[in-house]
Amino acid sequence: MGARRTPARLPPSRFAFPDPRRADADGLVAVGGDLEPATLIAAYRRGIFPWPAGGVELVWWSPDPRAIIPVDGLHVSRRLGQTLRQRRFRVTIDADFAAVIAACADRGEEGTWITPGLRAAYERLHALGWAQRVEVWTPAGALAGGLYGVAIGGLFAAESMFHRATDASKIALVALVQQCRAGGLELLDVQLPSPHLLSMGAVTISRTEYLRRLAGVVDRPVNFASAPSVRPVE
16 A cells, blocks of 8 residues: 555544653653554654563653754765765665565564564554655665654654665665655654664754754654655765
8 A cells, every 4th residue: 555645634642641851761751552643643743652662562762862863964984975876776765665664573583673563553654644664676676675764744753774785774864864855854863873873973962952853843844755756875
């Protein structure tokens, strides 16, 4: 099923999330609720996201500090720039959401936080126009890498990425940043820092600063899916 170009109107969430500023030292905000589209969007609008823990699926977080990638601060290494110029991969926006989230969930022995319930929930969000993805393909047409996340106004909340070929996830991230720029999205949330993300230009900011920036962009009339798709360049 293809995604809507404009996000569907959702009913009010049945749950009221606590103030994320009252999260504990680990960023835990709440446990419970459900994974209905309205609940998920209400959470992201408040700076909260789901992440199972301890065998419990419905656990909600707002970490401090928070990792973001400034859309004007992406770092492209010399080697990655060479890969981009070689045009060894083809990039698409929203061509196969189910394949991307399945690949993100398939971590083998490493395990995954993407439970069947979460996978189904994000597929519902995609069908309603709220979840988006980037795909990277080999010349032979095989899915080499990609990522997915949730777009609300000027926010893109990246959830997970994967690669099956060297640099494929990095190319997906370059394409994501360029798509955010083209669509007018200003806040690219990557939740928690990692060496991979930090090498691409991710920075950490306080929860207070993240919530301030979020409040300034989440209601902006911009649409990730409606932006002209761009091909990543150096």
